[in-house]
Amino acid sequence: MNPYQRQSSPVTATGAHNLDPHLHRYAARATGMTASEVRALFAVASRPEVVSLAGGMPNLAALPLDSLSGEIADLVARDGMTALQYGSAHGVPALREQICEVMALEGVYGHPDDLVVTVGSQMALDLVTRIFCDPGDVVLAEGPSYVGALGTFAAYQAEVVHVAMDAEGLVPESLRQAIVAARRAGQRVKFLYTIPNFHNPAGTTLAVARRVEILDICARHGVLVVEDNPYGLLGFDGQTYPALRSMDLDNVIYLGSFSKTFASGLRVGWALAPHAVREKLVLAAEAAALCPPTLNQMIVSRYLTTHDWRGQIKSFQQTYRERRDAMLSALTQYMPAGCEWTDPDGGFFVWLTVPDGVDTKAMLPRAVTARVAYVSGTGFYANGQGNRQMRLSFCYPTPERIHEGVRRLAGVLEGEIDLYRTFGPTSRKSATGPQTPSPNTE
């Protein structure tokens, strides 16, 4: 018996040579792991001549780096023995109490013991999926949904069923139908994953009346709700909306983050969960990374104590409002007829729908050639939808750059529309290069 036999013949079923000698060893879940479209794009879009409307990086220019630097220095000098040491997987107690104060701004009153601090809310989502999802279990999510969540669900081989949205967010009746349909098909529906406020990528906010209705549907059908709320404090008029968790204490797992209201590079997020679930989350967190970095938790805690964090959030609101305004006015000024876009009242993103006949995924290389980048809508669906949509981020570039980026994008779109009118869909296909055309990109 030659144990290397499968490696010695590195040709796959499709005839392509397989250069990974470990291919036969991977877990089933690893076969679904492919680079997200957003990620593949970042390398290209980060060239300085390209206006990137692609990334979701928060604007940190407003942070008081000098006073932060002083506080962190003091923290390390005084409490370094604690800050540089292992902590618990549950999180630093003082920070957990402060997070409860932050959540109270959106009507969430939780106990610090029911909260677990994570390495960004991405890790909270990973842990929630880990403890709830067996392969084949259904996760309901808005269509479109956050690309990073789709990656996590795929990593646990959960099946995503998208639920329709409109200008008021997730459509309750579509949710009800999706649950019933999945159950009829014999599927186990584990949870609804939803971003109620300033949705990524859709830019919409779930109407308050719908929140009650959606919670009711989920409770009646025994479906857990995972509420992801990284942008909730970034309403452009300082407005907040009642969190789903504030309306249902027993059936909602709430995910929060300091990535958008303070500093993403610290990777401090959290999950607030029903008590029994929280215990499982801590055990899962221990297996995943032992504990979140102590230093980072203490930096956030110190920042919340010593800085005017509410004032800082107001400053972020103002910055992002100006950028949203720049984007909307440029879209109005430049976009060709037939384009539609959402009108976000908070957060980072506008969701643009282009005229029939334009394929945003196929168009992307030409947009980058014209020095503007976006994320094709297809990245935000688990099922290949979204090729008439794109996500435009206004969080990171300056208003001037946003204006210029939208102008360039409009030019590319007009070229696409002209081509389509003149030659029909074939011309676009040939323009994408040597790829094999597939029916759903028409």
Add this chain to the structure above:
Amino acid sequence: MNPYQRQSSPVTATGAHNLDPHLHRYAARATGMTASEVRALFAVASRPEVVSLAGGMPNLAALPLDSLSGEIADLVARDGMTALQYGSAHGVPALREQICEVMALEGVYGHPDDLVVTVGSQMALDLVTRIFCDPGDVVLAEGPSYVGALGTFAAYQAEVVHVAMDAEGLVPESLRQAIVAARRAGQRVKFLYTIPNFHNPAGTTLAVARRVEILDICARHGVLVVEDNPYGLLGFDGQTYPALRSMDLDNVIYLGSFSKTFASGLRVGWALAPHAVREKLVLAAEAAALCPPTLNQMIVSRYLTTHDWRGQIKSFQQTYRERRDAMLSALTQYMPAGCEWTDPDGGFFVWLTVPDGVDTKAMLPRAVTARVAYVSGTGFYANGQGNRQMRLSFCYPTPERIHEGVRRLAGVLEGEIDLYRTFGPTSRKSATGPQTPSPNTE
């Protein structure tokens, strides 16, 4: 149909009431998640009157907190916009290059591109297990093995098969037999997880001649090697041993960490993997936490640039050697006849075997009452073995405290041995309280 039906009757098959209304919703993998013995113990053992020989916390007193504080302050003031921003899941490039220099001290020459920075090496282990292990797959590990690794393997429903160790580490012939036996039983053996240097918890080091043999066995049988090496630079005479990865570039995934050589609270570890595997690891890391904290990576990078990190490691070696010496001399002075222990030449741990008739797990509450804590050997086996063993850590308490702790422990052990000689095993059982005795604790 009442979707709450299963919740409205919260009685489990064993008749116990179930207080978790979400119990029926968890994934299969979550049922195996229980608090580790080490974790449950930490709360008790952290009381100041208890000498804890239980935890594996590194001693940070020797760190130059003042100069570190200054460097971190400068980093945040100058590069805060980068340090507080999202980074890539792959890790900060400058740090990846420096890690290659660190690894070279143990003969490992890797390319920075083949390395992924993780939230401690625990996360590296989680990601490796995630991409390789389907439920039921076999992971081979030393018996005993690192408790945190066992937790991770359990979280992915991998089955751990322990391989015998002796004073020279993992026994090659036992490894060969374990692979053959698992294969004969129709099981898929995914990898050998091994800690070659200054083993946690055994305190032994794998003999160099055995390294060659073990790599050969694994290569011939097509079994991947996961080499976990957090303590490799903590040899008490400054000695290092050639890493397994230095002898086999294609079949070894190497895990490293700054937790023991710099600061555990920063949670900076890494995996060096064959190129194709590294790509999968980055994708898995993205789904798990988007990216490791940028600030922490830049702090480590700055520390490696501006501080005499090699000198700092020498200082750690000296501190831990003194503590190892304190523990070994106290063991020699106090331990009753019939006890045996390992003689570590590096790392944090001594592995103690007690006389037949003493159950280290059952004895623990009495030890804590006598104000000394350890970890029962059972925590380091996936199969309930180890109740005649315990792990003693000498990394954290001072030599004086270690001496006193071992003295207390010897007193407790003598009491146990006396009880056993006078009354036989029954007396021990009754002393553990109202638990139901089970055969394997006799």
